Amino acid sequence: MFIINAQISEKIELGHNIFLFKMFCPEIASSAEPGQFLNLRINETYFPLLRRPFSVCDISGDHFYILFSPFGEGTKQLAKKSVGDNIDTHGPLGKGFNYKGEYETAVIVAGGLGSAPFPFVTRKINNKKDIISFVGGRSQKDVITYGMENVSTSTDDGSEGFEGTVVDLLETKVDELKSKNVKVFGCGPTPMLKALQSFCSKNNFDCEISTECAMACGFGICQGCPIEQTEYKDQYLLVCSDGPVFNAKDVVL
Amino acid sequence: MFIINAQISEKIELGHNIFLFKMFCPEIASSAEPGQFLNLRINETYFPLLRRPFSVCDISGDHFYILFSPFGEGTKQLAKKSVGDNIDTHGPLGKGFNYKGEYETAVIVAGGLGSAPFPFVTRKINNKKDIISFVGGRSQKDVITYGMENVSTSTDDGSEGFEGTVVDLLETKVDELKSKNVKVFGCGPTPMLKALQSFCSKNNFDCEISTECAMACGFGICQGCPIEQTEYKDQYLLVCSDGPVFNAKDVVL
Amino acid sequence: MSKVDMSVQVGPLKLRNPVMLASGCVGYGNEISEYTDLNTIGGIVTKSISLKPRKGNPPQRIVETTGGMLNAIGLTNVGVEEFVNSKIPFLKKFDVPVICNIAASTVKEYVECTQILTTEETIKAFEINVSCPNVREGGLQFGNNVKEVGKVTGKVRAVTEKPLIIKLSPNVSYISEFAKVVKKEGGDAVSAINTLMGTAFDINTRKPKIQNVNGGLSGPAIKPVAMAKVLEISRNVDIPVIGIGGIMSWKDVIEFMIVGSSAVQIGTLNFIDPSAPGRIVKELEDYCAQNGMTRISDLTASYVID
Amino acid sequence: MSKVDMSVQVGPLKLRNPVMLASGCVGYGNEISEYTDLNTIGGIVTKSISLKPRKGNPPQRIVETTGGMLNAIGLTNVGVEEFVNSKIPFLKKFDVPVICNIAASTVKEYVECTQILTTEETIKAFEINVSCPNVREGGLQFGNNVKEVGKVTGKVRAVTEKPLIIKLSPNVSYISEFAKVVKKEGGDAVSAINTLMGTAFDINTRKPKIQNVNGGLSGPAIKPVAMAKVLEISRNVDIPVIGIGGIMSWKDVIEFMIVGSSAVQIGTLNFIDPSAPGRIVKELEDYCAQNGMTRISDLTASYVID
Ligand SMILES: Cc1cc2nc3c(=O)[nH]c(=O)nc-3n(C[C@H](O)[C@H](O)[C@H](O)COP(=O)(O)OP(=O)(O)OC[C@H]3O[C@@H](n4cnc5c(N)ncnc54)[C@H](O)[C@@H]3O)c2cc1C
Numbered sequence A, B: 001m002f003i004i005n006a007q008i009s010e011k012i013e014l015g016h017n018i019f020l021f022k023m024f025c026p027e028i029a030s031s032a033e034p035g036q037f038l039n040l041r042i043n044e045t046y047f048p049l050l051r052r053p054f055s056v057c058d059i060s061g062d063h064f065y066i067l068f069s070p071f072g073e074g075t076k077q078l079a080k081k082s083v084g085d086n087i088d089t090h091g092p093l094g095k096g097f098n099y100k101g102e103y104e105t106a107v108i109v110a111g112g113l114g115s116a117p118f119p120f121v122t123r124k125i126n127n128k129k130d131i132i133s134f135v136g137g138r139s140q141k142d143v144i145t146y147g148m149e150n151v152s153t154s155t156d157d158g159s160e161g162f163e164g165t166v167v168d169l170l171e172t173k174v175d176e177l178k179s180k181n182v183k184v185f186g187c188g189p190t191p192m193l194k195a196l197q198s199f200c201s202k203n204n205f206d207c208e209i210s211t212e213c214a215m216a217c218g219f220g221i222c223q224g225c226p227i228e229q230t231e232y233k234d235q236y237l238l239v240c241s242d243g244p245v246f247n248a249k250d251v252v253l
Numbered sequence C, D: 001m002s003k004v005d006m007s008v009q010v011g012p013l014k015l016r017n018p019v020m021l022a023s024g025c026v027g028y029g030n031e032i033s034e035y036t037d038l039n040t041i042g043g044i045v046t047k048s049i050s051l052k053p054r055k056g057n058p059p060q061r062i063v064e065t066t067g068g069m070l071n072a073i074g075l076t077n078v079g080v081e082e083f084v085n086s087k088i089p090f091l092k093k094f095d096v097p098v099i100c101n102i103a104a105s106t107v108k109e110y111v112e113c114t115q116i117l118t119t120e121e122t123i124k125a126f127e128i129n130v131s132c133p134n135v136r137e138g139g140l141q142f143g144n145n146v147k148e149v150g151k152v153t154g155k156v157r158a159v160t161e162k163p164l165i166i167k168l169s170p171n172v173s174y175i176s177e178f179a180k181v182v183k184k185e186g187g188d189a190v191s192a193i194n195t196l197m198g199t200a201f202d203i204n205t206r207k208p209k210i211q212n213v214n215g216g217l218s219g220p221a222i223k224p225v226a227m228a229k230v231l232e233i234s235r236n237v238d239i240p241v242i243g244i245g246g247i248m249s250w251k252d253v254i255e256f257m258i259v260g261s262s263a264v265q266i267g268t269l270n271f272i273d274p275s276a277p278g279r280i281v282k283e284l285e286d287y288c289a290q291n292g293m294t295r296i297s298d299l300t301a302s303y304v305i306d
C-alpha cells in the first residue's frame, strides 16, 4: 500500500458528466488488483477533510484509471482538476474480485457508476473465460459501458436497451445463464446489489459484489464501515479491509 | 458597494513572491477611491472561511489592481489563481486617503506590502502636487516601488538604499521636509506606523495612515476591528468602516 | 409552482418566514440593509444591548479557525438610551419584526433594560442573552447555571408582555434542562445556540490570538453541535426553538428545522455574504414549492428517527 | 543543529516524545505500523477495550462535516480476553509505550477490566474513557458527572499501580472541576478532549445521517474548543494534561503544548495521513533545534497571558 502522488495525464469526459482520469503512478499500476480501490485526497485543505474512495477502473502500463461523476463536494472538486495536477493517493486498498476460480462464464452486472471496476476485471478475465455484461442506469446517459465486453443494457425509463432494472434484465436471461457454469460479479447501488443477491441465491449462482459504505480511513483503523455478516452475527466485517468485494452469500445488505 | 465577480485579466510577478493582479470589474474600477480596500472571497469553500482584505492598488479603465504576497492560507491560494478566474469581491470598502487638501508636497511613506495603496494615490495626486516617496523593506527583495514617483528606499539590512527603517530615512530628510508644506501618507506594519506617527507629531506634519486589523466582515457589522481613539476613550473606532485610513493624530496604535 | 405559506410561529411571535438575522452579526441593521432587503426576511435580532454603553474588548477580537471563527467582541454596544434614540428610528422604516437582544451582568440589570425597552413599539420580542462567553463579570455564570437562567427568565417575564426568548449557552452538558426551566418560568421560546468557548494561540509569541484569551466559536464548524442541541431540546421539552449555528445555505435551514427549529438565525454567514439571507428565503420557497409543500412550518421537528 | 531532548513526562509516565496516537484512531496498531514506525512515536493508545467484546453500532457510523467528522462507532472492540491473546503480542514487538484505553458501563466493569489488564507488562499506563458519547448505557452519565468521575478514578486507582490517565468529556461547562476530582482521587493525568456531541440529518429522508443519531465530532473544527479546555485545566489544576482535538500538523502540537499539554494525541489525522505522526515528530525536533530549545518539555504551559 502506498501514499503517493499520482499525476493526471489524461482527462476524458466519457459522457454527460462522467469523467475518466488516466493517472501516472507505476507503484499502484503494478500492484493493484481488480475490485480494489484508491483513497484520494482531493486537495491539501480540510475541505473536504477525508479522502474519497474510487475503484481502480483500469490499469495500463504505468497508469491507472478512475471513473467518476461529479456529485458531492469532493467529486466536484476532483472534476475541476487539470492534466498535470498531482493527487495524493492511498492504495491499492481492500480485497478485490476473486475472478480466477473454476467457472466458465463471467457475468458482469453493473448499475450506474458501479461500472467503474469492470474495465479492469474485463481486461483480466478476457481470453480466459467468456464474459457477458449487463449494464443498467436510470436513463441512457447513466449507462456506462466503457471498457466492457458483450454488453446488454437496461434503463429504468426505457431510453436505452431493456426497460427496467438491470436485475430485471438478468431475469429474462436466467435460462441462458443456467445453462452455463457462471460466476456473477456485481457492483452498483445497494438496492441493485440486494436484488442481485437474491436473484443469485434463488438461482444458485456464485456471486461476488462490490459494496459501498461511508468511510473515514479506508484501511481498517476507524471501524467506520461495518457490514453485517450472514453467519457470524456477533461481529461486523469492514467494507474497507474485509471488502469492498464480498461473496454475496456472506453479507447482509 | 458591490459584491461582484472580478475576473483576473493579468497576473504579474513583480518580484520575489510579490504578485500584482489586474482584475476586470468596471463597477469597482469606476467607484473606488485611493486607500479604500476590497474584501476578496478566496474560493467558494469554507477554507478559508472569511474574506481577505486588499488595498485598491491602482485603477486603469475598467480594471483594478491588487498587490500581495503569498503569506498565509488565503494569499497562498490567491497566488495560485489563473488568468480568467473570477474572484468574488466585496467593495470598495472603508474610507480612503484625503489627498486633496491644501498641502504642496505629498510625502508617501511605505513599508513592505504597505506600498499596495500608493500607485493609485500617486496617480491621483500626480501633476497636481509634488510627490516624494520613501519606501522601506527588510531587505532588497521586500522593497516595492511599483507605481510610485520620486522614490528613496531603505532596507533594514542595507541591501538597498539607506540602511535603517524608512522612518529613520525620513529623519535624515526632516529639514528638507520642514521647508515645504507637506502632508504625509503612510502605510505599512504597525511598528512602522507608530514610528511615523511620532515623527510627524514631533515635527508637526499632517499625516494620514492606513491601518491594519484582523477583520471578519469588513463593513461594520461585526465590531471585530476596533482601534483606540486619541481623544474620545469611551468608544473604539472601526478600522473597516471608520478607516482603514485615519489621521495619525486621531488614533492610538 | 403553487404558493407556499412561508410564515412560522415562534410561540406568540409570528414571522413571515423562518429566516432571522442573529444578534451581533448584523449590528443594528443599517449596513446589511444595503445587501438584503430587510422587508423580505423573517426578523432581525439586534446586537446585545446593555443598560449603559459598553466599549468592548481591546483588539485583536477576531481570529479565523478551520471552518469557523473565534470572536471576543465583549458586547460592544451603544447602551439602551442611544439605542432608542438613534437605532430604533432606522429600524422603524422597515416592515420587519425587530427582536431586541439584551445582555447584562446582573438579574436586576436584565430587568431594568427590559422594562425600559418594552414600551418601544418597534420591538416585537426580546431575546435574553444569558450566554455570552466573552464578558467576565456576567454572562458565563448565568448561562451555565440552571437556577440563574430560571431566575432571569421569571424576573424578566414579570416586566414584559412581549414574546420572551432566552438564548442558551451550548457550553453545558444537558441544554434541555435549561429549556425546561425557561418554559417553567414563562419564557416563550429558546434560541440555541450561542457560540462555543474556544481559544487559539500564536506559536511564536505564545500569546493568545485574541486579547481576551477565550472567544466564541461560530461558523460551519459548530453546526453539528448546534444541531444536536436543538434536537435534544426538541425531543425533551415542549417549547419553540430558534436554531442557530453555522448556517451557510438554505439546506442548512431545512436541516435545522427538521431537528426541531421553528425558525433559525444566520450569524457568521452575513460577514462573508450579506446578501445571503435574502437569497436563502427565496431558495427555501423554491424548495418547498418543488417538493409540493404548502407550509414551511411543517418541516419543524419532522425528523424521522427509527 | 544541537540535539534536542524530545522526551516528556506525563506524571509518572515517561515518553520519548510528546506525540501519541489517540484511542479509536489507530485500532491496535497493526495497520498504522505500515506507515508510521511505532518505534519513533511517543506512545500508542489502544481502541477502547471493554470486558466483553462489543459489536458496536450498525452503519452508517461516519459522516463528514465542515472541517470535521462525526462518528458513532459504539466502542466496537474485541474484549479484554482477545485483546490480551491476539493484540498485545503484536504491540510487544515494538519499543513503544502502550497505553490501554478502557471503556465500561459500570464502575465495577472499569475496575474488573483494569484488574485483569494491569498484570500485562506491555501495558505501560491506563487511559480511562469516561466520555464516549456514543454508548447509551454507559459513558455519557459518567463523563458529565463530577462525582462519578471521581468514583471511577478512585476505584480504578485502588487496583493498579500503573500510571492512570482519565480521558475527559468536553461536553461540560467547567472541565477543570473534573480534572480536580481526578487529581484528588489519585489519577496521574487527564486527557482532553474526547469528541463533542453532534448530529447531522439528511434533508431528503429526514433521517439522521448516522444510525445512532448522535455522534462524536472530531477533527480541526474542534481544535479551538479543545485548546480552551486544556488551557482551563492548566490554569486551574496542577495535573498533567494530554492535549487532543483536531491536531493536523506540528504547529498544532506546539500550540497544544503552549496552553498546557505535557503530551498530545493525534486522532482523525491518522485517517487522512497515517504517516503524519512519524513526520510530525521529526518536524517538532527540527522546530525545537531551529529555535535553540534544548528540551521540548519547556513548551508545556509556556503561554504568555497579559
Ligand atoms: C470502495 C468504494 C469504491 C468507490 N468507487 C467509486 C468509483 O469508482 N467512482 C465513483 O464515482 N464513486 C465511487 N465510490 C463512491 C464515492 O466514493 C463517493 O461518490 C464519493 O465519496 C462522494 O464524495 P463527494 O465528496 O463527491 O460527496 P459527498 O459530499 O461526500 O457526499 C454527498 C452525499 O452523498 C453521501 N455519500 C457520500 N459517499 C457515499 C457513499 N459511499 N455511499 C452512500 N452515500 C454516500 C453523503 O453522505 C452525502 O450525503 C466508491 C465508494 C466506495 C466505498
Ligand SMILES: Cc1cc2nc3c(=O)[nH]c(=O)nc-3n(C[C@H](O)[C@H](O)[C@H](O)COP(=O)(O)OP(=O)(O)OC[C@H]3O[C@@H](n4cnc5c(N)ncnc54)[C@H](O)[C@@H]3O)c2cc1C
Pocket: B037, B048, B052, B053, B054, B055, B056, B066, B067, B068, B069, B070, B071, B072, B073, B074, B075, B076, B113, B116, B117, B211, B212, B213, B214, B215, B244, C063, C064, C209
Ligand atoms: C485594510 C487592509 C488592507 C490590506 N491590503 C493588503 C494588500 O494590499 N496587500 C497585502 O498583501 N495584504 C494586505 N492586507 C493584509 C492582508 O489582508 C492579509 O495579509 C491577509 O488577510 C492574510 O491572509 P492569509 O489567509 O494569507 O493569512 P492568514 O492565514 O489569515 O494569516 C496568517 C497569520 O497572519 C495573521 N494575520 C492575518 N491577517 C492579518 C492582519 N491583517 N494583520 C495582522 N496579522 C494578520 C493571522 O492572525 C495569522 O496568524 C490588508 C489588510 C487590511 C486590513
Ligand SMILES: Cc1cc2nc3c(=O)[nH]c(=O)nc-3n(C[C@H](O)[C@H](O)[C@H](O)COP(=O)(O)O)c2cc1C
Pocket: B216, B222, B224, C022, C023, C024, C025, C047, C048, C071, C073, C075, C101, C129, C132, C167, C193, C194, C195, C217, C218, C219, C220, C222, C244, C245, C246, C247, C265, C266, C267, C268, C269
Ligand atoms: C462577531 C460575533 C458577535 C456576536 N455577538 C453576539 C451578541 O452580541 N449577542 C448574542 O446573543 N450573540 C452574539 N453572537 C452569537 C451569534 O448570534 C450566534 O449565536 C453564533 O454566532 C452562532 O451562529 P453562526 O454560526 O451562524 O454565527 C455573536 C457572534 C459573532 C460571530
Ligand SMILES: Cc1cc2nc3c(=O)[nH]c(=O)nc-3n(C[C@H](O)[C@H](O)[C@H](O)COP(=O)(O)O)c2cc1C
Pocket: A216, A222, A224, D022, D023, D024, D025, D047, D048, D071, D073, D075, D101, D129, D132, D167, D193, D194, D195, D217, D218, D219, D220, D222, D244, D245, D246, D247, D265, D266, D267, D268, D269
Ligand atoms: C472514529 C473514532 C473513534 C474513536 N474511538 C474512541 C475510543 O474508542 N475511545 C476513546 O477514548 N476515544 C475515541 N475517539 C476519540 C479520539 O481518541 C479523540 O479524542 C478525538 O477524536 C479528538 O481528536 P482528533 O480531533 O484528533 O480526532 C474516537 C474518535 C474517532 C474519530
Ligand code: FES
Pocket: A214, A215, A216, A217, A218, A219, A220, A221, A222, A223, A224, A225, A238, A239, A240, A241
Ligand atoms: S473506513 Fe475506517 S475501518 Fe473501514
Ligand code: FES
Pocket: B214, B215, B216, B217, B218, B219, B220, B221, B222, B223, B224, B225, B238, B239, B240, B241
Ligand atoms: S471587520 Fe467587521 S466591523 Fe470591522
